[in-house]
Amino acid sequence: MAQVVIVGAGPTGATLALLLAQRGLAVTLVEASRSFRRTFRGEALMPSGLAALGHMGLLAMLETLPHQPLAGWEYLLEGKRMFQVAEPIEANAQPCTLVSQPALLAALIEKAQQYQHFEWIQGTPVQDVVHHQGRMRGVQLRDGRILTADLVVGADGRNSLVRQRAGLTLERRSHGIDLLWFKLADSSCLPSENVFYALIHKGQTMGLFRSAEGSLQLAWALYADDPTDWKQIDWPQQLAAASPPWLAQHLQAHAQDIEEPILLSVVVGLCPQWSIPGLLILGDAAHPMSPIRAQGINMALRDVMVAANHLVPLLQQDANPETIDAVLPQIQAEREPEIICIQQLQNQELAQGERLRQNPFLRQMVKLTLPLISGFIRQSWLNRQHQLRQGVTQIHLHV
Numbered sequence: 001m002a003q004v005v006i007v008g009a010g011p012t013g014a015t016l017a018l019l020l021a022q023r024g025l026a027v028t029l030v031e032a033s034r035s036f037r038r039t040f041r042g043e044a045l046m047p048s049g050l051a052a053l054g055h056m057g058l059l060a061m062l063e064t065l066p067h068q069p070l071a072g073w074e075y076l077l078e079g080k081r082m083f084q085v086a087e088p089i090e091a092n093a094q095p096c097t098l099v100s101q102p103a104l105l106a107a108l109i110e111k112a113q114q115y116q117h118f119e120w121i122q123g124t125p126v127q128d129v130v131h132h133q134g135r136m137r138g139v140q141l142r143d144g145r146i147l148t149a150d151l152v153v154g155a156d157g158r159n160s161l162v163r164q165r166a167g168l169t170l171e172r173r174s175h176g177i178d179l180l181w182f183k184l185a186d187s188s189c190l191p192s193e194n195v196f197y198a199l200i201h202k203g204q205t206m207g208l209f210r211s212a213e214g215s216l217q218l219a220w221a222l223y224a225d226d227p228t229d230w231k232q233i234d235w236p237q238q239l240a241a242a243s244p245p246w247l248a249q250h251l252q253a254h255a256q257d258i259e260e261p262i263l264l265s266v267v268v269g270l271c272p273q274w275s276i277p278g279l280l281i282l283g284d285a286a287h288p289m290s291p292i293r294a295q296g297i298n299m300a301l302r303d304v305m306v307a308a309n310h311l312v313p314l315l316q317q318d319a320n321p322e323t324i325d326a327v328l329p330q331i332q333a334e335r336e337p338e339i340i341c342i343q344q345l346q347n348q349e350l351a352q353g354e355r356l357r358q359n360p361f362l363r364q365m366v367k368l369t370l371p372l373i374s375g376f377i378r379q380s381w382l383n384r385q386h387q388l389r390q391g392v393t394q395i396h397l398h399v
């Protein structure tokens with residue numbers, strides 16, 4: 001029976017492992033971290049991501065996990081509402097939904113463990129890859145074990161070691177922001193519980209929402225052109241200064257409870273080549289995604305469907321290595337146009353905010369004329385969202 005080794009149990013690796021195991025294939029999934037409770041990595045699923053889970057037969061499982069549909073989006077400019085949009089923003093579509101990622105990953109692994117030929121190795125990173133006669137033949141774990149494979153899948157995220165060891169280059173795209181992530185257990189200040197708030201205040205931008213597990217999550221954009229040393233800042237005071245009164249009061253009252261921020265450095269890019277003989281890279285390993293408008297998990301799930309469509313029939317027939325290798329570039333060819341388009345759309349969204357952030361005169365003008373132009377700004381935002389929510393191409397799981 002063909003043996004697949006998947007490196008990394010993020011959304012890409014965990015769902016691909018489950019799909020392959022469900023279809024009778026031998027899969028070993030290797031995850032470096034001991035727990036799924038790692039640094040926050042986002043939990044918003046767009047309708048395209050929810051549809052992907054639907055194709056995978058996982059929506060019933062989702063219902064058992066901590067999750068909450070968003071009620072809407074609200075954009076505030078220096079404390080004043082610019083516009084508000086209710087979810088779902090398109091007719092007959094699902095609302096964007098927050099899903100606890102640790103709970104989702106744990107549930108996916110638990111499900112995969114029901115299959116006889118699934119092996120789960122947790123807490124042991126892959127340290128190297130194993131080549132033999134011009135083809136990747138497996139991986140080496142930090143504890144020295146060697147896992148041989150007919151196909152290795154690198155799903156080890158944006159800093160992918162597998163990608164680096166395979167000599168696949170990542171073309172990084174300039175993004176210009178990193179995020180500081182704050183958590184506060186008490187989210188009772190939110191005027192509407194499940195609304196995602198985007199705040200632009202003077203030269204600062206932040207996003208705010210209640211997570212699927214109930215805490216208040218606050219993302220502060222750190223701009224490359226801002227020389228301030230974020231480690232020296234009195235954050236409760238700084239956050240409050242950039243907030244409308246309902247949030248400022250809450251932050252000041254809970255200043256002691258605001259956890260130290262976590263720096264989430266944003267990597268955005270695309271690999272020109274996603275495979276070499278014996279290896280395929282997918283998800284953030286092949287195309288690290290910006291957090292803008294919550295796309296990465298959704299794109300990862302769509303990569304997995306396309307990969308499964310191509311790989312399952314071959315692996316089930318024990319196809320020879322040349323036949324498996326020949327299909328790998330087709331997976332990239334099918335996925336790459338959507339990834340390029342979505343990354344461009346994310347950049348456009350970022351650029352919209354940048355215009356306001358960098359231009360005090362424009363901010364002032366928009367603020368003064370909001371009663372007149374709010375409807376126009378709202379419609380322009382709505383017009384840009386369709387592909388970011390539904391994806392660019394039609395994808396179905398055929399296997």
Ligand SMILES: Cc1cc2nc3c(=O)[nH]c(=O)nc-3n(C[C@H](O)[C@H](O)[C@H](O)COP(=O)(O)OP(=O)(O)OC[C@H]3O[C@@H](n4cnc5c(N)ncnc54)[C@H](O)[C@@H]3O)c2cc1C
Pocket residue numbers: 007008009010011012013030031032033040041042043044045124125126127155156157158160161179264265266267282283284285288289290291294295296297298299300
């Ligand atoms: C701040 C921030 C917020 C985000 N918010 C959202 C959001 O709301 N919605 C959304 O759709 N996307 C969001 N994203 C993007 C999203 O998190 C990623 O695109 C997505 O997680 C990619 O999934 P993945 O499985 O490919 O990689 P990852 O989720 O990065 O998973 C890779 C896994 O591989 C493991 N690993 C790494 N190296 C090794 C090794 N050597 N051996 C074994 N295992 C290894 C890691 O521990 C990890 O578990 C956000 C990103 C950022 C930075």
